Amino acid sequence: MNEAQQVELVKTFSNAFGPSGFEQPVVRAYRDAVADFGTTTIDGMFNALTVLNGNTGKRPVVQLDAHADEVGLLVQAVRPSGLIKFVTLGGWVPTNVPAMAVTIRNKRGEYIPGVVATKPPHFMTAAERNAVPQIAEMSIDVGSSSREETINDFGIDTGCPIVPTVDCQFDAKHGMFFGKAFDDRIGAAAMVNTLANVAEAALSVDVVAGLSTQEEVGLRGAYVTARKVEPDLAIVLEGCPADDTFEPDWLSQTRMKGGPMLRDMDTTFIVNPQFQQFAADLADELHLPYTRAVRTGGGQNGAAIGYWKGVPTIVVGIPVRYEHSAFNYTALSDFQTSVSLVSALLKRLDAATIASFSSVD
Template sequence: MQEAEQIQLIQNFSNAFGPSGYEQPVVRLYRDAVAPYGTTTIDGMFNALTARNGNTGKRPVVQLDAHADEVGLLVQAVRPSGLIKFVTLGGWVPTNVPAMSVTIRNKRGEYVQGVVATKPPHFMTAAERNTVPQIAEMSIDVGSTSREETINDFGIDTGCPIVPTVACQFDAKHGVFFGKAFDDRIGCAALVDTLATLDGEALGVDVVAGLSTQEEVGLRGAYVTARKVEADLAIVFEGCPADDTFEPDWLSQTRMKGGPMLRDMDTTYIANPQFQQFAADLADELHLPYTRAVRTGGGQNGAAIGYWKGIPTIVVGIPVRYEHTAFNYTALSDFQASTQLVQTLLRRLDAATIASFSSVD
């Protein structure tokens, strides 16, 4: 894809509404973007599987993965005052939620603006000023004055999904995006870019791209796509949390403008070491920047896919600053280096190479 197309694609995915379980707008965007490059089917969880044009059914199958969902919130109930009680979809830190501007999709499919309500400091006690309220104590205000108005006029009740209100911006001078949901909308764009770039090329493998759902609430969609694809090898595109703003240089393993992160380990997963080294050696050959990461927290779809049949699996992470908050940064150069690496990997893979990743000799 041309750079201008990549930028627009990333912005479109970032702006799309799609918390866990409610990813339909993201899936529509993906389905339409990949229509020229393969055949897409969508299941009842909204997982989208795209069989690449030119697949033969006779070659090893590589599953590409990215997840459609973003961390969000969900209406639990409406209080008598009209304020909205909510729960989280995915991992939020309570300190990042108060005063956040949000968008709620109501029962009629309309989008309603609101704010996570906070008590003005004029009314706070000394103890309240130094205490962070828990999620269960927080509310969202949409400008209503009663429970009846919120439910009947605003159309908001139990089960309505919520995301932060953020418009994605691109700083062309510095090559950096500022927006929401780059975990994992940057990976969604990488799936599309990879299919578009490889369109019409002869490969030694069949490719199925899986846009999975509900990753942020337990890798749920990827457990389903793994069983449907029955792949021989998997590559996961993930928007991964950058640590360069708080770790010393010697310990930082995921840096914005540092290229893709090849994840060796997290709490759910250990990469296939032969495949991981193959990818690292290829990045060196291509003179692409990258990092290796051993994580003591986190998890991603590589676990759900790789541990279904024990297939060789790697995670190609695109660094994202301030994941699981309303506002993220990510760099275009990291996106481009990550997609270049995966596209070249796909050109190099064949049955013998894939078999070598399972060798113990």
């Protein structure tokens, strides 16, 4: 893919509506983007599995993974006033939610604009001004004046999904994307670009790409795709939270324009050290920048896939600032470097190399 195609791919994926459990628009965009590279099937959870053209069924299987869903909200009920009570899909910091512009997909499949309602300061007590807002106390306003209007005219009721309203932009001068859902739409786009890079390459492995769903609510889709694919090795492409705006340089392990983050540990996962070092050595050989990270929080699909059969698994993280909020930044150069590294890994892997990652001698 050339740079213009990469930019449009990322923007398309970022703008797609797809909170956990409602990923259909993202999956459609993915299916269309990979149509020339393999055969894609979609299951009842909306997990999409792409079997790369040229797979033989006789070589080790490498599973690529990225997740389709974004953190979002879900209508729980409509209040008598017409305001909408909601719950979260994925991890939100409550202070990031008030006054956020949102889009609700109603029961008819229409997209309705709204806003997370906030009380004007004129009406707040001193205690209210200093209180930490709670999700359970918040409401969304779509301009309705009654419960009946919200349900009947706007078509919004229990179970309707919600995402932030954000239009992805690309700053060509600085090589930066500004948009929503780069966790993990940037990884999904990178997986598509990787398939494009290796579609006609002479590989020594079979490749199956899994665009999994419901990662933000418990890695659920990847548990399913791992059992279907039964890989011998896995590479997870994940938008990972950048720490360069709030950590000192010596502790910053995921920085913008610093290349992909190779994750050694998080709360769900400890990486296979041989595979991790193989990836790091290859990045060094190719002069690709990267960081290594030991995290005390977070989790990702590497746990769901790697712990299914104990296969060697690494996580190639693309740095994203301000994950799990409405507005994110991510760098085109980090996207491109991640694609280059994963593409090179697929071209280097073979049965003997994969077997070496399980050796204890």
